[in-house]
Amino acid sequence: MLEVSSLHKKQAIENLIENTLTVSFPNGEYEDITEENIASESMSLKQSICDESKLKFGGCIAAEFNIDIVNSSDRTFTNDLVGKWISVKLTQRFPSGEKLLPFAKLFLGASLLPGETVATKEYYLFSGIIDSAKLDKNNRNQRHIVAYDALSMLYDIDATNKLFNLWKTYPNGYKIGDLVVQCLNYNGKHMIQVEDNKDILDEVINQSTGLTVRNFPTYNRAWLEDSNTITYGELLKNCCELLGVFGTIIPNASYGVFRYIELGKSIETYNFYENLYAEEYNSSGYNGFNFSYGYSLSDRKAKTTVAESQWGEDVVTYDFTKNVVCWQKDDGIGGGLVHDVQSLLHGKTGERFYYCSYTPLTATLDGRPWVQIGDGIEIESYVTDSNGDFVYDNAGQPKKEKVKAYVLSRTLSGIKALTDSIEAKGE
Incomplete structure (x- = not known):
């Protein structure tokens, strides 16, 4: 916001x-x-x-x-x-x-x-x-x-050869923070400014060694020897996914600024709406994670491991298996790589996956230009009975309840009369 x-x-x-x-x-x-x-x-x-x-x-x-x-x-x-x-x-x-x-300040005798x-x-x-x-x-x-x-251009530019050369030059790994910058400034021609989000990129995931997300290994032999290609946009999504964030361009007077978005950092409340359809359940956050490591030269199939978090008894699993940054070769140090992924997801980054419960909804609201995707929203709605009539409290006032979600998708339309159509899907 x-x-x-x-x-x-x-x-x-x-x-x-x-x-x-x-x-x-x-x-x-x-x-x-x-x-x-x-x-x-x-x-x-x-x-x-x-x-x-x-x-x-x-x-x-x-x-x-x-x-x-x-x-x-x-x-x-x-x-x-x-x-x-x-x-x-x-x-x-x-x-x-x-x-x-x-x-009176302008004309003598006037007082209104x-x-x-x-x-x-x-x-x-x-x-x-x-x-x-x-x-x-x-x-x-x-x-x-x-x-x-500007994000649209990143999905049109192939990053395969650039990454191949990077990984040959830095066989012990390349920093995720630097990799994100490579994605956004892919040819030196379209320079997309990046906000300084050191609190995200420099999160410590191993206190004893000081290993941070910025130093996380991305040397990915399993993907490197595959025939698939990847664009800068796809790679950027993979990096943001591993960090538990989203990426967007924040507009300004020129070309915009890239920003990492954490869900619900700001909350906007609405006490009226044009249309509202909300589910009766919440989509809960994740507390278990799947990702792949190791591969076979014959079939290039990676193994899958599960990193279970420390939160709660019921495990809701998040699947990283198609994330090229997580998918690592098991070549004697693979155990260390797996340990680093688990440390990351058990730390501050994992909390972003965990604290994300919301009510799936679609809503048509008044357009507020300061509200942005990723913001939390709270919509006050009246409680009704089976006949559609208001339910009243002990003081004789209509009961209200708050529906809470995130702005995951939205269409802001109109000019004089702004309307915001917001959607947050969920299973």
Whole structure:
């Protein structure tokens, strides 16, 4: 969640005057596109860190931005928009809570307070590159713009040869923190800034040796001798999964910043909604883990080991077996590698897998631009009986309950009237 004062949140929710949208070009190739050339309410922003049927960590999924732009008497848009970087900013205007000066300060004899000043707050919703700018079939003065953030490019670039050379150069292992940077700056041309998350990358998983995630071995002979290829995007997901986090691009005035997301670091509460469907059960966190090590030259099949955690009696297993960072060759030091994975999952990283219970739901809520994927949400709903009537407490007030989940997938749509469609799947 973006850092926004409680006053700003309250005023924006209760007393919003208007939203305006601006599409700018960080490279300075075009003038800003403003509401004069934006079709009414045509914006949608799709974001996700997990759209699978059960909670899967590591999701580094590109955001998709859609909008319709229209020609005006002094401006015509063409297909040369494709390939251009854009930054999308939403500006909200609402009463500041501060009174205007009395007219007496300006005109003698006046004494009334005419109203409140208006405050503005800006939010960057998207940073990315335009993928298509197609003419509307029914209106040739209008184009439909589709753009994706920088993560999308990582899934188009093969990382196999780069990693092969890295592992030949560093046969004793390559740091995960450095590997993530390699993923994000894959050719020196598209440099994606990375937030300094040392609290994640430098977690100690072996107190006696000081071994940290940053030093975790990634020399993976089992995968290296396979014929499969891997992209930078897939490798980045594998690294984030091992850390028990997700990855996303946080938009700004230029190309965005890559951030590791931990579930539920911020909580947003809603006391009204348009639609809400919530399951009657919770999807619980994980306290047992499967991963693979060792292989045979004849069949390249890895063994599977189970690292059971210290939490609880019922083991809910998380499957790492397709994670290339966990899948290690058992060549005499394999036992040590297995021990390091277990140490990692029994430490602070494992807690991120464990503390992630939530209620599966879909909800349509008012759009709050400071809410981000990965945030926790609490939705207050009324308790009803079998007839659909309210259930009342002893004081005669309708009973309420809170449904708690995470923003795993969302679509923020509209402009003047923002709507957020949120989904958290679960088994």
